[in-house]
Amino acid sequence: MANYSEAYVAFDTSKLRNAVAIAEGGRAGDVRFFGEIDNTPTAVRRLVKKLSGKYGRLTFCYEAGPTGYGVHRLISDLGHRCDVVAPSLIPKKPGDRVKTNRRDAVGLAKLLRAGELTAVWVPDERHEAMRDLTRARDTAVADQRAKCQQVTALLLRLGRHYPGKSKWGKAHWAWLSKQELAQPEQRIVFEEMLLALRQVQERIQRLEEAIRAAVPEWSLEPVVTALMALRGIDLVSAATFLAEIGDLSRFRTPRELMGYLGLVPSENSTGETIRRGPITKAGNRRARRVLVESAWSYRYPPRVGRAKQPRVEAAPPAVRTIAWKAQTRLYARYRALLRRGKLKTVVITALARELAGFIWAVSREVALSPTQAN
Structure with missing residues (x-):
């Protein structure tokens, strides 16, 4: 019979093999390297079964990374706790170089x-699929931005300047179609660039349609609908934000959400000296970018446009009140x-931080609405 009824098991995961270490419970508990096992469900089940026969309680962990959440879900289904650890928050000794x-x-x-x-929030398989879908759209938008820059750079080298104010609209595309390049090789390059740009735009449209079709069957659909009442947030941006952040109810206060998004000032204080710097930029960069992009719309006086009106009316009355309060406060x-x-960029970042607080309030209202209805 073992001296310790509890053990803590850690995996260092990789594509093919997992290194396993065990720390027995208690201050004097033994810590040893167990060995390596295959990164397969069969090998993990065999390990859990073997350790379950020796210890009364097992707790597992591994770092979040490219191997995903499969090990977490497998061990959880077997009835044991498994934490997926945030790599950036793992304590490390400054002198450790091995x-x-x-x-x-x-x-x-x-x-x-x-x-x-510190454990990260683990999405279910459906939520992870929504995250993959919104990230595919995000990748396509980045690809479109790069291809637009390539077309602009080619024409700039050839001395072609678009006389209009707004690029990539119908007028700009009409101007591009009329460009005649002297060299046949450059004409081929130019047409291929335009073709690639049209293809990536079609890809973005397909992905956005897929997001619109998937949201009604998503567990967070009520929150998506409510967030669309806020200025600067449409279906795609709301779905992207929630796919990255997940269940907002795990944040007890708005400040926790702001800190998680990296929108709070960094600080390096000692003694009587207080030094605060730029935002920490910790947490999820995609969700932070969505908030910053949405915050730019609060430069204008409060109003609800014709296109926005149906989205506001679809939200509960309490959410509409929060949305209007967000407009008046953030504009002021x-x-x-x-x-x-x-600086304007600093101001917009400050607005994004406060917008996170309003988003937290909206999600809380949606969570409370079923109880109020009863």
Whole structure:
């Protein structure tokens, strides 16, 4: 019979093999490297079964990474706790310059036993699929941006300047179609660039249609509908934000959400000296970018346009109140910060931080609405 009824098991995962370390419970518990196993469900089940026969309670962990959440879901289905750990929040010794799979696994096991690891939120399979879909659209938009730059750069080298104000609209495309290049090789390059640009635009449209078709069957569809009442947020941006962040109810306060998004100021204070710098940019960069893009719409006086009206009417009354309060407060905040001489980009970042608070309030109202209805 083992001396310890509890054990903490850490994986250092990779594509083919997982390094495993075990830390037995208690301050004097043994910490040892178990070995390596195949990164397959069969090997993980065999390991869990073997350890379950020796220890009364098992807790597992591994770092979040490219191997995904399969190990977490498998171990959870077997009835044990498994944490997926945030790599950026793992404590590390400044002088430690040696990194191996064995050392990483042993270190994780020790930290897991000490309670020094921070677990990330793990989405279910449906939510992970929505995240993949919105990220595919995000990748396509980045590809479109690069291809637009390539076309502009080619024409700039040839001395062709578009006389209009707004690029990539119908007028700009009509102007592009009329460009005649002297060299046949350059004509081929130009036409191929335009063809690639049209193809990526069609890809974006297909992905956005897929997002619209998937949202009604998603568990977070009520929150998506409610968030669309906020200015600057449409179906795609709301779905993208929620796919990246997940269930907002896990944040107890708006400040926790702001900190998670990396929209709070960094700080390097000591003694009586307080130094605050730019935002931390911690957390999810895609969700942060969606908020910053949405915050630009609060430069204008509060109003609800004709296109926005149906989205506002689809939201619950309490959400409409929050959305209008967000418009009036953020516009006033924008004007006040500009009068104080703040840079416009800094002001928009500040608005994005406050917008996160309004999003938290909207999600809370949606979560409370079924209870209120009863």
